[in-house]
Amino acid sequence: MTLRERERAALAGDGRLQASIRRSADNVHDRWLLTRTELEDADGLREAARSLRSAAIARLPELLAQLADNVEAAGGSVFFAGDAEEASGYVAGVARRRGVKLAVKSKSMVSEEIGLSERLQAIGVEAIETDLGEWAQQLDGEPPSHILAPAMHKSYEDWVRVLAPLGYDGGVDANAMTAFARRTLRQSFLEAGMGITGVNLAIAESGTLMTVTNEGNGRLTAGRPPVHVAIMGMERIVASWAEADLLLALLSRAGAGVSIGTYVNFVTGPRRPGDLDGPEELHLVIVDNGRSNVLGSASQEALNCIRCGACLNACPVFRQIGGHAYGDVYSGPIGAVIVPLLREGQEELSHASSLCGACWKACPVAIPLHDLLLQGRADHAGSERALWRAWAAAWSSPRAFALSGAPAGLRPPQSLVPPPFREWARGRELPHREGATFRARWRRGEVLE
Numbered sequence: 001m002t003l004r005e006r007e008r009a010a011l012a013g014d015g016r017l018q019a020s021i022r023r024s025a026d027n028v029h030d031r032w033l034l035t036r037t038e039l040e041d042a043d044g045l046r047e048a049a050r051s052l053r054s055a056a057i058a059r060l061p062e063l064l065a066q067l068a069d070n071v072e073a074a075g076g077s078v079f080f081a082g083d084a085e086e087a088s089g090y091v092a093g094v095a096r097r098r099g100v101k102l103a104v105k106s107k108s109m110v111s112e113e114i115g116l117s118e119r120l121q122a123i124g125v126e127a128i129e130t131d132l133g134e135w136a137q138q139l140d141g142e143p144p145s146h147i148l149a150p151a152m153h154k155s156y157e158d159w160v161r162v163l164a165p166l167g168y169d170g171g172v173d174a175n176a177m178t179a180f181a182r183r184t185l186r187q188s189f190l191e192a193g194m195g196i197t198g199v200n201l202a203i204a205e206s207g208t209l210m211t212v213t214n215e216g217n218g219r220l221t222a223g224r225p226p227v228h229v230a231i232m233g234m235e236r237i238v239a240s241w242a243e244a245d246l247l248l249a250l251l252s253r254a255g256a257g258v259s260i261g262t263y264v265n266f267v268t269g270p271r272r273p274g275d276l277d278g279p280e281e282l283h284l285v286i287v288d289n290g291r292s293n294v295l296g297s298a299s300q301e302a303l304n305c306i307r308c309g310a311c312l313n314a315c316p317v318f319r320q321i322g323g324h325a326y327g328d329v330y331s332g333p334i335g336a337v338i339v340p341l342l343r344e345g346q347e348e349l350s351h352a353s354s355l356c357g358a359c360w361k362a363c364p365v366a367i368p369l370h371d372l373l374l375q376g377r378a379d380h381a382g383s384e385r386a387l388w389r390a391w392a393a394a395w396s397s398p399r400a401f402a403l404s405g406a407p408a409g410l411r412p413p414q415s416l417v418p419p420p421f422r423e424w425a426r427g428r429e430l431p432h433r434e435g436a437t438f439r440a441r442w443r444r445g446e447v448l449e
Contacts, residue, residue, distance in 0.1 A: 003348045006325040017153055017322050024152045025313040029362070031257020032310055038259065039249070049250055050366040052243050053304035060295065063204040063237050064286065070207025074269025076282035080234075081114075087287045088119035091196070091229050094283055095125050098227055100193035104185075106213065106221040107131035108198030109147060109307060110233050110287055112329040116196070127196070128188050130217035132181050136162050145323030145331065148255050148309035153322045185217070195221035195279065199232035200306070201247060202284075205240050208268045209284065212251060212261035219265050228270070228279035234286050235303040247306055250364035255308035290342035299372050299379075302337045304365050311359035311369055317352055326352060333359035333369045340376050350376035 001009075010017060036042045056063060068078040081087035095103065103120060105111065105127055117127040117138075129138040133151035137144050140162050144150030154162075156172035163177060166184060170176030197218060201210045209230050211218050222228050238244050252261045271278030294300055312318045312332030323331035326349060328339045336349040350373055353359075359369040394400045436444075 003352060006327055007321050010321040010325045016155055018320060020153050020155050021319050021322055024149060025319060028257050029313040032254050035253040035257055035259060046364060046366050049246055049364060053365050054301065056238055057235060057300060057303050063239055064234060066204040067202050067207060067237060071284050074207050076269050076284055078284045081285055081287045083289050084114035087114045087285050088116045090285055091116060092119050092123050094227065094229060095120060095194055096123060098193055100125055102192045103127045103194040103196055104130050104188050104192040104221050106197040106218040107134050108231055109329060110198055110231050111196060112144060114287060130185050130221060132215060135181065143329060146309060146312055147307050189220045189224045192225040194227045194229060195225040196229045197222050199230050199236055201244050202232055202237045203241055203244050204237055206268060208266050210244060211265045214256060214262045216263055219263055222265060222267055223277050226280045229283045229285065231285045231287060234288055234291055251306050251308050254310040254364040294341045298375050299341055301367055302341060302372055304367050305334050306365060308364060310362040310364060314358040314362035316354055316356065337369055337372045337376060347380035
């Protein structure tokens, strides 16, 4: 399906999708605006965060090398994966070697990006999502629809429908649903041979991996199974603890509207002699998968993203069509920017925006998303540019201009556009004119004022 077809499908419903998104997005966005006022010089901190993220991306090879050295010095293993196949293959290899049959996963967008659950399933490993929203999506056979709140689009009735086959009968009470999920998932943590997490930020100077969650599943996933696999996009790195401190303050506020996440976990290596808990093995998988192609480009600042989801909550397009309409694991404004940069054939996503700038205003690291969306359109505007050139050439001739019917406003623009480009013209209308055209009045000899 094309983007337009997915958009139409999302808009063809009874409004429940939009209502569910609006309820959740408004709540988080309003809390972000409120907690932002708690910060002294919030705008200054935002610009500082933008600067340090840009500096980290500029030093990416150096910082990644430092991170790898320190992770290995702490007893962990590091694997640099060039693409999704290499990344998922490495994790599958670890699972085979350890005889893993059950893996638990904390929320990780990059694991969705590389298709990890499907790869593990193919070798007989069951991978269970333990984030409440991700778990609901997995049970419902859907991918996540939001970077931070994967089931934001679900209504309370949807949750009851998804959980009922497992024996849930507590109605639409959120506390009852959470308690049911805790009871149901608890044994999985105890039996899993592998825990898989994402990485919010990796601190190069110490080799420490930071994860931020609002549920305790992330801590259990990283600490209870004998093998911990952490997967990160290669841009999710900072040089120092001081940088991590600033970004954590902004991430928590922008992502969840709180001063700090409920659970902030720092992992430096596997369990050491004398430790009471922790994994026997720690594996860090650093994923490229197209990111290196963005380095040095006009869109490099897209790699500054800290995956808070604030731009999605503020975006009027996302609020109407939801995350699944984007057709990729990354949705909203950042998805519309980053996906075409990472993968060919997704250029149309650059048009999933009103260019209103709300995403930039919401972004805690001040990524100019509206400018990057325009850059994306410019990068892939070959056919559209050719159309405009042909149109300009045609309308530069008075006869062709008159024959087109446009001066009289008699035809919709679709009829003026050759078939391959008519999707662009769908939904666009020529402006309607009051009275006769200039040319008609000139021919009649009317006095023009």
